[in-house]
Amino acid sequence: MLFLFxxxxxxPLVWVHRLGALAGALxxxxxxxxxxxxxxxxxxxxxxxxxxxxxxxxxxxxxLELSHIWMKSQEEANAQIVEVTGRxxxxxxxxxGRGVLFLTPHLGCFEITAQYCAIFGDLTVLxxxxxxxxxxxxxLAGRQRPGLHLAPADLSGVRALIKAxxxxxxxxxxxxxxxxxxEGVWLHFFGRxxxxxxxxxxxxxxxxxxxxVWGERLPQGRGYRLHYRPPEQAITGDTHxxxxxxxxxxxxxxxxxxxQYLWGYNRYKGRPDAETSAGLERTSDA
Numbered sequence: 372m373l374f375l376f377x378x379x380x381x382x383p384l385v386w387v388h389r390l391g392a393l394a395g396a397l398x399x400x401x402x403x404x405x406x407x408x409x410x411x412x413x414x415x416x417x418x419x420x421x422x423x424x425x426x427x428x429x430x431x432x433x434x435l436e437l438s439h440i441w442m443k444s445q446e447e448a449n450a451q452i453v454e455v456t457g458r459x460x461x462x463x464x465x466x467x468g469r470g471v472l473f474l475t476p477h478l479g480c481f482e483i484t485a486q487y488c489a490i491f492g493d494l495t496v497l498x499x500x501x502x503x504x505x506x507x508x509x510x511l512a513g514r515q516r517p518g519l520h521l522a523p524a525d526l527s528g529v530r531a532l533i534k535a536x537x538x539x540x541x542x543x544x545x546x547x548x549x550x551x552x553x554e555g556v557w558l559h560f561f562g563r564x565x566x567x568x569x570x571x572x573x574x575x576x577x578x579x580x581x582x583x584v585w586g587e588r589l590p591q592g593r594g595y596r597l598h599y600r601p602p603e604q605a606i607t608g609d610t611h612x613x614x615x616x617x618x619x620x621x622x623x624x625x626x627x628x629x630x631q632y633l634w635g636y637n638r639y640k641g642r643p644d645a646e647t648s649a650g651l652e653r654t655s656d657a
Contacts, residue, residue, distance in 0.1 A: 373509050379435055380442035384451065387439060388432045396424065405636020409634045414559035416622070417629035425630040431590060432593025433480065433633065439483050441513025448486050453589070457599030461491055464580035470536030471542040472579040474571055476621045477633035480586040480595050482513075485543045487597055488584065489518035496543045497533045499524040529570065536579045546571035546617050549640060557643035558615045561622055565638040572613035575606045585618055588631055598624075 379387050399406050409430075410423055417426075440448045451514045464471045473494070488494050498514065498521035500507050515521060522528035532542045549555070550568040558567040575581050580601075587596040602620045606613050625632045 372506060376438040378443050383423035383592060384439055387435050388592045391432035391435035392428035392433065399427035403411040405635055408637055412634045412639065415563060416625055418456055422630050426634050429631045430633055430635055437482055440486065440538050441509055445516040448483060451594040452487055452597050453594040454596040460582055460599045464582060465491065467580055468539060468577035470539050470577060471541040472574050472581045473541060473584050474546045474581060475543060475584050476547045476624060477545060477636050478585045478624055479588050479631045483586045484597055485519060486516060488541065488543055489516060492541060493518050493520060494541045494543050495520045495522050495532055497522055497524045497528050532574060533577060536577045537572060542574060544571055547621050547638060550640060556611055556614060558618055560638055562644045563639055566641060567576060567614050567618060569610050569614050570647055571617050572602050572610045575613050581606050585624055587628060614639060
């Protein structure tokens, strides 16, 4: 993998994306299980079957474009961002003097968002070592940047995130990451029960300013357009209510560009028990 990424990092981004699109299409064609999961997960947000192939190819691009982030310097990686929208929201959040919670779903090039957010000041993100230890050095080199700090994905890391926010610093995280058993709640995501993390909701309870951010992958290898936007509705209420509101905010972003969401990342693993299902139905009826 390291050798492959070194080669890919030397190619123009347009060729990396073309190879990624081919790889994504081949996986989609060769794996009935992946194809079925992608289609089932995507139908609620984008039922047009013509978009399934595009989503698979975008997923392939996402995998290979990591070479242009992890294998390059922070300056080189960020130079691929050709446009930023909503930067004024970051300035306003910083001026408020509170911590800033950047929430980035698995949409577009989500690895590059942390690289760029770190230029606004210290940013702390959670890090879970890969299963393949041989990849750890490459990933750490790509993520440990000036201003970008990694916290372990355990209780000590959660404490580090809370501490950073209370000091008025920034935290970045993937709010749609499937939590471990016992660490989440069953909530609606595109009308279906999805096991949802509560950590992002709990961090919002610190009084931090919440901003949604995602990196749109531009066609023909032209780079990326970064989008910052505050939630359309203020994140309020108890932890469960906040987590559900965050799910709705993620849905709004995905509808802007459904083919660039990582639909192969299964938000719908497992099944809620009968009591939880009844609670979800009551919430839906309300």
